[in-house]
Amino acid sequence: MRAYDIIKKKRDKEKLSQKEISFMVKGFVDGTVPDYQMSAFLMSVFFNGMDDEETYQLTECMRTSGDIIKLDKIKGFTVDKHSTGGVGDKTSLVLGPVLAALGMKVAKMSGRGLGHTGGTIDKLEAIKGFSTELSPEQLIEAVNKFGVVIVGQTGNLVPADKKIYALRDVTATVDSVPLIASSIMSKKLAVENDGLVLDVKVGSGAFMKDLASARTLAKAMVGIGKIAGRKVTAVLTNMDEPLGEMVGNSCEVMEAIDTLQNKGPKVFTELVEVLCAEALKQKDPSITEENAINEVKRVLSDGSAYNKFLEMVKFQGGDVSMVEDYSKMPLATARAEFKAEKDGYIKKIQCEAVGIAGMMLGAGRETKDSVIDMGVGLKLVKHVGDKVTKGDVIATLFVNPGQNAAGALEKLKSAVEITPEKVEKPKLVLDIIS
DSSP: OOOHHHHHHHHHTOOOHHHHHHHHHHHHHHHHOHHHHHHHHHHHHHHHOOHHHHHHHHHHHHTTSSBBBBBBTTTOBBEEEEOOOOOOHHHHHHHHHHHHHOOEEEEEEOOOOSSHHHOOOHHTSSSSTTTOOOHHHHHHOOOOOOOOEEEOOOOTTTTTHHHHHHHHHHTTOOOOHHHHHHHHHHHHHHHHEEEEEEEEEEESSBBBBSHHHHHHHHEEEEHHHHHOOOOEEEEEEOOSSSSSEEEEEHHHHHOOOOOOOOOOOOOHHHHHHHHHHHHHHHOOOTTTHHHHHHHHHHHHHSSSSHHHHHHHHTTTOHHHHHHGGGGOOOOEEEEEEEEOOOSEEEEEEEEEHHHHHHHHHHSBSTTTTOOTTOOOOEOOOOTOOOEEEETTTEEEEEEEETSSSHHHHHHHHEEEEESSOOOOOOOEEEEEOO
8 A cells, every 4th residue: 555546546536445544644643654745645635525434534543543531430421522712712611510510520631722812721720739630540530529620631642633733734734624623523532421512613713714614514523423423512603702701811710710600791601501501412312402501500500510610629739719719810900991982883803803912912822832921811891782982991901011012902903893883792602513
């Protein structure tokens, strides 16, 4: 078998076998297939695509290239959630404790951020002492005891994806549904959960800019899960404006704590309810949507979800007093305000630009070696559809010395469009595919 023949076959729009896909993936990982041939293979997939079976086989070859995290020692229904990424997305911080309060088991592996703001791990480290490194024994003990832990990804989880993605990034082959779907699902399926809920973001602050593309990706990922014998649901959600109000690391932890105490922003709480309801329906297909949502509302209102978060923070070495009184969290003391320059209605908030403004303040990483400032960020006071009067505060920035506050303010101004015509509030959930 030769890489040349496999590349030619896919170039000519022919279907590849499992052995041919495995040859390319394993060969690239062990160095017998050079990067120039893998680049040609990826470009042929980019232009000609893959069918469901090929996409699954590519996923499976990547999934088995490194560690497989078995959860068979965890008692109960294990479930994971993955978001395709957005601005102000602190959902995992709330969703894990909620699911644990509902009797499910969440052993979540998350990553750090590169770009707009920190990843889930970065945000949790705003809590003094919080450790995202647990031994397998500690992880199983914690999840069996109180239902949820959030840890960093292991170093040898799906090494094929790391190597292939690095090559995609420099060969203009990132924007391919089979390659995106196999990249995401190889990592998710390497952790052997019973269920998986995918939050597929759509809009200006998301990887998928339009609903049709997002729906195609969602169907591909759900299809991979089906072939793999896992319960997978994709919820397509609007990312044409930041999620909730807060953007930044400590800021987002504070908003997550508020939400766990049933005091969070309405739209963010709605997202938590929908995603958790889908997980409940995976565990118990007989439960209705209404009853599932009501169960989520119950654990948010009675304090049980918040208590799960406290248990997780304590077990993982975090300072619980910072959760109980988040005024102890790091937060920049200087403020800058972005005010409306005319009367009207907010028609658009260019979500990616808001994320870049946060990064300019120091909330994100421009390179993998950048140091995040936990205390900076911004709070969106107004949202799409809101009426504003000239001089109204649209956003408050939390600023530390040495950061580009003026540039961030200008970036925010460029992100917001105000129109005299009344604007309808955008819909959050655009579709559900299961």
